Amino acid sequence: MDHPSATPAKPDASSNVFLFFLASFIWGTTWLAIKFQLGVVAPEVSVAWRFALASLLLVGWCLLRGVSLRFTARDHARLALLGFLLFGLNYVLVYRAEQHLASGLVAVVFSFLVFWNLIGARLFFGTPTPPAVALGAVIGVAGVALLFWPEVTSLRGGAGQAGGLWLALVATFFASAGNLYSQRLFATGLAVAPSIAFAMGYASLSVLAWCAVTGIPFAFDARPGYVLSLAYLALFGSVVAFMAFLTLLKRIGAGRSGYTAAVIPLIAMLASTAFEGYRWSAAPVAGMLLVLGGTVLVLRAKERVVRDPVPFSDERRAR
Template identity: 40%
Template sequence: MNLSLYLLTVLIWGTTWIALKLQLGEVAIAASIAYRFALASLVLFAILLLSGRLQKLDKRGQLICLAQGLCLFCINFMCFYTARQWIPSGLVAVIFSTATLWNAINARLFFKQQIAANVLAGGAMGLAGLALLFWPELAGHEASHETLLGIGLALLGTLCFSAGNMLSSLQQKAGLKPLTTNAWGMLYGAWMLVAICLVSGTPFGFEWNSRYIGSLLYLAIPGSVIGLLLVMLGNVLVFRKPKAIPMAVAREA
């Protein structure tokens, strides 16, 4: 079951890079991300309301969703998009591959989950593989102030991603389903991005063409709604095992 979820998530999130490239243009990145998660949250809320599965959240649940939105759907994305301006994509991939290890460490610290040896070994092998794969790109990139800033932002984005995973697992342990928490988290994340645009003076634009609208729909529905749900479902299955920890199986664009 976990393998099927993993493969499907990799397929969906792997193809979001194509849609992301089609998004680049006149619309500011922060605005495009805000549109994406606003649309994704509306789709999730519509599904939940029509199916009668929208759960009620108390104040604690809403606050955790707010924090989840900040980590998973706001800071995380802004950090990685900004980091790519200064460091190569290969280095970004290598840094994000440490998310599995951060998940293991955080699960140990906050949930007292034992860290399985195969998880550490797998994470180390994956990190080494990515480093070797992108070594030519990494070796040819000179260190500079911008490089260090990009690395710091990529690491911060990875830590936020892991923190979001922990918050989601906390919600699920309280009996809340990923669909409900993701809907609220995406909505909060979208509003935070709107606030960032307003404060920074970033203009809100939109491209009324098939390229931009089609890629936006793909990123919002398969890329966000379906992909993130698969990840959260996989984490639920893993958490039910006494010695397991949540895993970051992929990274969507």
């Protein structure tokens, strides 16, 4: 099969920790940028613009580096499915869920990705869950719930909130499916950068198709706030963060890498403290300590590491 492939190399644990926190930090700060996306442009359309721009940036980077962008027709079909799961459908569903639920509740539901990834890794790859990782996952998700305890206790179970919960759960399921499918694809030798360049492009097309079918108007906001936040979400929130996360996923699997879903809300709360004056109470402080404790357990767990190169340099040169 003639497609971009990775050249094996052995990473060290510190680089994995760096990738973990790089992805978590960037995604934790995207909540601030997303606020500038709301208003004129429908959320689904903003998602499409975000991944279209991210795809173009990655294609340009691959061309500059001489990285092969050749894939077989079968590979393209698989990358289209990956884009639909990981970048398209789950993002649309999350935006829809936030129309009915507070963003904190959506974050709590999405933190269950930690469990779905661990369960899926066991079912589909036979990857055992070390006790420390299982304990860390439970502690971390409990910590996320405490971070947003006021939102959790305000849940009343009305029709709108119930619908939002279902949307968030389905989004989390598809995000986990995308994580697991990524692990399967990259195990075949596909390199990260060219693969997600196409996957993001296909995701953008799928979301635009959804907008066309459902009658959502295509629009663009030329004001600086929208344009700059879109650039941040595309370059850092999509290209850099997903390169880091999916490289980490190749190395340690979907199970442990999925713990970023518990750390991201904590980063978002810290960013809100710095830029929006958020004030901490006892429950969120306890939640922060639990998330950090779970992080230590998950990252220090002894587990076989997949041989894999450093990010942004694992692709075979174009012929």
